[in-house]
Amino acid sequence: MTRGFPMSDFEAEDLRKRSLSSDNTLEGMIDAQLSRRGFLVGAGAVAATAAATSMVTFGVPTEAQAATGFTAVAETTADTVTVPPGYSFQTLLPWGDSLFEGDAAWGTGAGEVNAGNMTADEQERRIGFNHDMLALFANPFGAPASANGQSHSAYIAVFNHEYTTGSDMFPGYSATTARRNTVDVELAAHGITVAGIRLEGDTWVHDKGMRVGDTPDGALVARRITGTTRFLVDGPAKDDPRLSGPVAGTLNNCAGGFTPWGTYLSAEENFNQYFANASSLPAGTTKDNYRILGMTNGASQRRWEKYHSRFDLAKMPNEGFKFGWIVEVDPFDPTRRPVKHTAIGRFKHECATVVVQYPEGQTKGKVVLYSGDDERFDYVYKFVTDGTFDSANPRAKGHFSLLSSGTLYAAKLNADGTGEWLPLTHANLESKAAGAFADQADICLRTREAGDVVGATPMDRPEDVEAPHTPGTFAGTGKVFVVCTNNSNRGGSANRPTGTVRSGAADAANPRTNNRTGHIVQITENGNDHTSTTFTWQFYLLAGDPKAASGAVGDVKGTFFGDRFGSPDNITFDNRGLLWIATDGTPNSYPCNDQVLCTEVAGNGKVRVKRFLVGPYGCEICGPLFSPDNTTFFCNIQHPGEDGQPSSFPNGQKRPTMVAVRRTDGGIIGN
Template sequence: MARKELPLIVMHDGKSSRSNITCKYKCGDACSHDVPNTSGGAYFGDIVRQAMSRRGVLRGGAMAVLTVGAGGVLAACSDDSSAATTEGGAAEGAVDLGPSPAGTDFVAVAPNTDDAVTVPEGYEQEVVIRWGDKVLPDAPEFDIDDQTAAAQEKQFGFNNDFAGLLPVDGVPNTYLLVVNHEYTTEPFMFAGYDEENPTEEQVRIGIANHGLSVVQVKGESGSGRLTPEFGEYNRRITGTTEFFVTGPAAGSDLLKTTADPTGTRVAGTFNNCAGGVTPWGTVLSGEENFNQYFANAETVTDAVGAERLARYGIEGGESDRKWERFDPRFDIAAEPNEVNRFGWVVEIDPFDATSTPVKHTALGRFKHEAANIHVTDDGTVVAYSGDDERFDYMYKFVSSRKMQDGNSRAATAHNMTLLDAGTLYVAALEGDNPDAIDGSGDLPEGGAFTGTGTWIPLLRTGDDGTGESLVEGMSAEEVAVFTRLAGDKVGATKMDRPEDFEANPVSGKVYVALTNNTKRGVDGGAAADEANPRNDNKNGQVLEIDDDHAGTSFTWNLLLVCGDPSTADTYFGGFDKSQVSPISCPDNLAFDPHGNLWISTDGNALGSNDGLFAVVLDGPRRGETKQFLTVPIGAETCGPIVEDNRVVVCVQHPGETDDASWDSPGSHWPDGGDSQPRPSVVAAWKSDGGRIGV
C-alpha cells in the first residue's frame, strides 16, 4: 500500500482510530454500552463539579504559552503543521538543551499510515513469530484455509498482547518469549465467516487461539534478532488448560460449577491483556474483558445477582461469538457461577512446562489490564493493577510474605505463594488545585497537575488463605469476587481507564497509563478532576506516583496529558511542546535500562498509526516524548520490551479496519503480496549492533 506520511503536529477529527469490529471482538464494544460504574458516592471529582457550577460554562479558550523545563523558556502552542524536531532533537529557534539522554538519542519517526512497521533511521526490524507459527515441534504447518482446533493448540495464538523475555540460565543468548493472546477476531480468521452461525470447529479454534504461548528464542550476536526454537519449555496455554484457584475465593460457593464442584479448578483463561515478569522468574497475566464471552445474563432475576452482573458489564442475550451454543459453561442460565471464575490475575511458571498455572483471588476480580511487581528494600512484594474500564479504579496488593532470592525450584514454589497472603487496597486521589479544574485541560496556576492519595484497604488474606473483609456489609469472598462493588462502597476515585501500571526500577516511582474516557463530564458522567482533567477525554494521560509502596499514602502528578501538542489541553511534563512527538491513547508501559519510560498506544485519535514512544523522566528534558516506531494499518502496539540492544513489540490486529474483510484485506502485513494480515511479534535493533538510543 502507498506510504502516507503525516506532519509531526497532526490535524485530526478527535476520534479514536480503533475500528468498530476491533471494539466488538476485543472488549465487547464496551465504549458503546452504558458505563458499569453507576455508584453515586461523593468523591473528589463530583465535589469539583458542584463547585464549578458557580463558574458558568467551561472556558473554551486556549492558553497562549506554557512554562517549559530548562530555565523557564516559553514556547507558543503552535498549530503550524511544519513544526518538527531536528536530528539533534530541537526545533528551529528553540533553546538547545544538549544531547538527548541515553536511551532516547534517535531521530523520531514521523506519524504515518504505512502498512509496515517503521523504525528510526539506522535501525532494523524483523518478525519473530506470527499467528499460526509452530510452538511445539509436532504442530502442523499453518494453513489459513484449513485450520483446526487440534493444530491451533500447538501453534502461536491470535492477537498477541503482552510479551516477556526471560533468559534461560546456563544457555547463552537464549530466552523464553512468553506472550498473551488476548482475543480473536473471527471475521478476519475464517473465509466466509457467518457471525450469526459459527461452526463448532470455528468455536473450538477460537478457544484454542486464546491464552498464552511460551517459545524458546535464540538471540544473535551483533543484533537484536530473535529466532524461535523448539525447547523443553515450549508450551501453549489455551481456553481449556487447567488452572488452580488460590486465595480467599478458592472453594467459595461463588466459584462452584457442575464441572468443578470444589470451586478450585478452572478450565482456561481468556482476554489476557497485559502482564508482567516477576523478579522470581514467573509471568503474571491479567484477564481483562472476560464479560463478553458469557450469554443470557437476563436469566438472573434476583436483584443482588443482577447488580453484580451489571457492575461487570455482563449483559443479556447471545454473546457475539456464540460459544454458549457448544459449551454450556458460557451460558449463565446453565452455569451462573462460571463467569466468576474469570477476571483474575493468573501466574505462569514458564520454566516448568508441566506446571499448573494459578489464579490469584487475593488480588481481586475486575478487568485486570495487568499486574506488575515492585519489591521494597526489605523484600516486601507489592503488586499494582488497573481496572481497564471508564470510571473504574486503581489497586495494589501488599504481600505479608517476603520474597526468597534465587532461582531454585523451592524458591520459585515459595514465591508463587507471595500473592496469596496480604492486603488488597484501592486508590482515592485528591488534587492540590480543585477549584482550577473545569474540564478544559487548562493547567492550574502552579503549572502542573498534582495531588495526594490514599490506599484504602479492602481485603486482608492470612497465611492459611482465609480472607478478612475490610468493607462493611461484604464478606471476604464477596470482596474478592465482586471487588468493583467493594471499591464503590469505600469511595475510590473514578479514573479514565487505568491500564498498565509499572514501577520504575531506577527511581521506584510508579506510572499508570490512563488510555481515554470520552464519557468524562459528558451525559452525566463524573466531572473532570485533577488526575483526569479533561471532559470528553479522547487522548488519555500518564500518571506518575511517588508511593509509600508498603504503606497507604502517596503523592502524584500528571507526567503527560496526551494529544496534539499544538492544542492547549496537552501537557508534556513542562517540556517545550514544539519539540515532542504527538501521542494519543497510552496503553502499555515499559522502562529501558536507563530509566526512561516507553509507552505503546492503542487507538491513536490523531489520525496516524499507533506506535511506541520514549519519554524522558528527569532533568531539563523531562517530558520530551519521541516516537520510536509505528505499526501497520489498523494495528495496535502492545507488550513493549526495551533492552540494551533490542526493542520487542507485539503487533495486534493488523488490518482490522471497518472497510476491510477477508475478501478485501485492510493490510498484507507481515507477509506482503496478497496475504492475509497476521498478528505478530517484532524485534527492532540498531543496524550497527549498538545500544538502543545511544
C-alpha cells in the same frame, strides 16, 4: 487494550447499582490541582517542572546526559512497521506458526496448515491470536551474561493473546453461522504461548527444540495455555461456592507482568464479552455484579454459548466468576499448573506489575503488585503480600504462594496532590457499609463494588501501571506511573453508554472533559516505600498535540514538547531509565497509525516525546519490552487490519506477530 470482539473501545456497562461518594468528582478539585501544580492555561495542562525533579531522582537523565540519538519517525499510515534511519525490524512468532518440530508449516501449499483448514487440535500446538504482553526469561534461570556481549544466549519468551476476531481469522466467517470447529479453534487461540528464542548474529530465531535450562535433559520449553486449560485457584475465594467445579481456560488476557521468582503474570480483562443471557438471572448480588462488569443480557456477540453451555449464564450462572483474575504461569516448570489468584481481586485487569520492597540492607522484602481496571471511571489497585521474597533463593518453593495472601488496596487521589491506598479488607468495608460483603472472598469476587464503597478515585481508563525497579532484584524506587488511555465520557451527564448515577465531571486527577487523548499520572509512594498507604501524585504528561492552540475545538494541547500522540496504553523503561509509550487509539485523534514513543525529561524541565516506531494499518502496539542489554526493542503487533481493514502485514498476510527492532550496527536502542 480495551478493544474486543468486535466492540468499541468502551464496552457498554450499566452501573446504576453502584453508589459512589461525590467527594471524588467535585469541580472544585480541578481548580485546586491547577493552582497547586501551576498548570498551563487551557486543556488543564500542567507544567512539568515538578515532574522533572522527581523523575530525575529515579534515574531519568537530563537532556545533557542522555538525549535520544535517533531521528524521530514522521506520522504515517503505511501498512508496515516504520522505524528510524539506521534501524531495522524483523517479525517473529506470528499467529499460526507451529511451536513444535515436525509439525506442518503455516501456508497454503500441500500439507500446510492455514485458517481454512485449521482444527482446534492444530491450534493448541500453534501460536495463539492477537499477541499482547511479552516477557523474556533468561534460560537457564538467572543465567549470567554470555561472552558474546549479549545479555543471555537464550530466552523463554512468554506472551498472551487478548482475543480472537473470527472475521480476521476465517474465510467467510459469521458469528451467527459459525461451526463448532471454528468456535473451538478460537478457544484454542486464546490464552498464553511459551516459546524459545535465540539471537543468532543480528537475527532472532524461534528455537522449537529449546529445553528448560538450555540442556538436553530439560523439559521442552514450548507449550500453550488456552481457553480450555484447567487452572488451580488460590486465595480467599478459592473455596467460595461461586468458584466450585472446574476452572477451565483463560480469556481476554491483556498485559500482565513477571515475578523475581521467574513466573509470568497475565491479566484477564474484558471477559464479559464471552457470556450470554445475564438478564435471565434472578435479582441479587450475582446479577448486579454481572451488570457492573457488562455481561451481555441476550445472545453474546460470539455465540459460543451455542456450543459451550458454560458461556450461557442461564445454564451456568456462576461461570462468569471464574474470569477476571491475575493468572500465574511458571515457564520453567511445565508440570506446575497455572493458577488464578483471587487475593488480587476480580475486575478487568490490564496489568500486574511487581516490585519488591526491601528494608535497608536486607535481602528479604514484601512483594507489591500494581494493576489497573481498564474501564472508564474505574480504579487503580495495589496488592501487598503477607509473605516476603528472598532474593538469595529466588526459586524457593514458598515464593509460588506469595500472591495468595496479602492486602488489596484501591487508590484515592486527592485534589491537593496527596493520595491514599484504601484497604479492601472486610473490616474496613464493614465499617463503611455493614453487611454489603459477606467476607473477604466476597470482596475478592466483587472488587469493583468494594472500590465504590471505600471511595476510590474513578480514573480515565487506567490501563498500565508500571513501577521502575532495579533489574534482577526487582527493588522498587517508590515511583509508580499510571497510564490513563482516554475517556470520551468525562464531563458528560452519564459516564457510560448505558448511563449511571455517578457524576462524570472532570476532577483533579482527570482534568479534561471529553479526554480522548489520555494522560499519565506519576505517583511517589510515601518514603519511597511501596508498602506505604499514602502517596503524592502529579502528572507526568497529558497526551495530545503540544502545538495545538489552547482550547482549540476538536483538539487538546499536550503538556510536553515533541511529537503529538494520543491514547497511551502500555509503557516500559529501558536500562537508562527512559520511559517508552505504546499507544492504542492514536488514529482516533491524528492521521497516524498506533506508535511507540520515547520520552525523557529534558534540561528545560519538560518532557520531550520522540516517535520511534509506527505500526501497520489498523494495528495496536502491545507488550513493549527491551532486551536487558538494550540492543533489541520488542513489541507485539496486535490485530493488523482489524475488522476487515486493508492490511497485509506481515509478508502479505494479516497475522498478529511479534516484532524485534535493532540498530543496524548492533548498538544501544535510542542512544
